[in-house]
Amino acid sequence: xxxxxxxxxxxxxxxxxxxxxxxxxxxxxxxxxxxxxxxxxxxxxxxxxxxxxxxxxxxxxxxxxxxxxxxxxxxxxxxxxxxxxxxxxxxxxxxxxxxxxxxxxxxxxxxxxxxxxxxxxxxx
Amino acid sequence: xxxxxxxxxxxxxxxxxxxxxxxxxxxxxxxxxxxxxxxxxxxxxxxxxxxxxxxxxxxxxxxxxxxxxxxxxxxxxxxxxxxxxxxxxxxxxxxxxxxxxxxxxxxxxxxxxxxxxxxxxxxxxxxxxxxxxxxxxxxxxxxxxxxxxxxxxxxxxxxxxxxxxxxxxxxxxxxxxxxxxxxxxxxxxxxxxxxxxxxxxxxxxxxxx
Numbered sequence: 001x002x003x004x005x006x007x008x009x010x011x012x013x014x015x016x017x018x019x020x021x022x023x024x025x026x027x028x029x030x031x032x033x034x035x036x037x038x039x040x041x042x043x044x045x046x047x048x049x050x051x052x053x054x055x056x057x058x059x060x061x062x063x064x065x066x067x068x069x070x071x072x073x074x075x076x077x078x079x080x081x082x083x084x085x086x087x088x089x090x091x092x093x094x095x096x097x098x099x100x101x102x103x104x105x106x107x108x109x110x111x112x113x114x115x116x117x118x119x120x121x122x123x124x
Numbered sequence: 125x126x127x128x129x130x131x132x133x134x135x136x137x138x139x140x141x142x143x144x145x146x147x148x149x150x151x152x153x154x155x156x157x158x159x160x161x162x163x164x165x166x167x168x169x170x171x172x173x174x175x176x177x178x179x180x181x182x183x184x185x186x187x188x189x190x191x192x193x194x195x196x197x198x199x200x201x202x203x204x205x206x207x208x209x210x211x212x213x214x215x216x217x218x219x220x221x222x223x224x225x226x227x228x229x230x231x232x233x234x235x236x237x238x239x240x241x242x243x244x245x246x247x248x249x250x251x252x253x254x255x256x257x258x259x260x261x262x263x264x265x266x267x268x269x270x271x272x273x274x275x276x277x278x279x280x281x282x283x284x285x286x287x288x289x290x291x292x293x294x295x296x297x298x299x300x301x302x303x304x305x306x307x308x309x310x311x312x313x314x315x316x317x318x319x320x321x322x323x324x325x326x327x328x329x330x331x332x333x
Contacts, residue, residue: 105239
């Protein structure tokens with residue numbers, strides 16, 4: 001088997017597993033019970049899926065110009081996906097979209113209550 | 125365990141002391157190098173024209189959008205860095221498979237929890253990096269960061285008991301320790317090693333509402 005064939009197989013494996021992970025992330029978005037659990041789906045399998053697709057593309061294309069662009073896409077995805085998940089989670093947190101009956105403990109609620117209490121004291 | 129460990133970590137230093145001249149210059153140079161690298165990667169070829177034009181663009185960007193001051197007291201430890209990246213990549217794979225499995229598993233509603241984790245090293249850089257890494261490793265999602273006390277609020281998926289929640293909390297501290305081992309200053313390293321796992325702050329214990 002030539003080197004090209006081996007690289008093509010590697011690329012195919014990366015592309016297919018990346019696509020499957022993205023599919024799983026999509027299924028998770030539909031099936032998970034509330035906003036916060038859905039954000040897990042958006043942050044993890046989706047990021048790894050994209051990285052695998054990028055690796056697959058890089059192995060298949062094998063030209064410097066394309067690979068540098070793919071590297072940039074991957075780096076920015078890693079840097080921005082957690083921030084996006086954080087912003088959406090934070091914006092949606094004290095809201096009925098979140099199933100508090102599925103939570104074992106909620107230490108953020110206690111923290112927010114305390115902050116509100118401190119604000120009231122400062123105002124009084 | 126001494127009482128000091130019961131309270132959330134106080135800032136190890138004023139969170140944002142005014143930067144010294146050399147620290148400011150170092151930050152500027154780091155930002156310049158980063159921006160020029162992105163520029164060259166976008167063009168895809170390393171040539172003098174690209175580098176020089178990248179420098180011009182970077183200088184304009186930094187003049188128009190100055191970066192917030194970042195205090196970086198540590199230095200880069202290559203071995204700690206390698207260890208962090210190896211663990212991070214394997215964690216990313218585990219996390220993805222775990223969430224994919226939770227999604228495809230029939231008739232199962234995952235339970236979760238929101239926990240407060242006061243960081244032992246309260247600097248902006250450490251908070252940011254730990255929060256970023258946490259979101260990508262198994263089971264956790266960053267919800268809120270309280271800069272005053274250096275506390276991260278983490279949403280945990282797929283836990284079934286309080287014991288598992290506490291186990292997860294220790295996992296977060298392990299992650300913080302790996303980051304400090306990769307880029308921390310000797311002072312921060314000592315702090316992480318002597319404190320170990322702090323107890324959860326008592327006043328944050330919350331029952332589900």
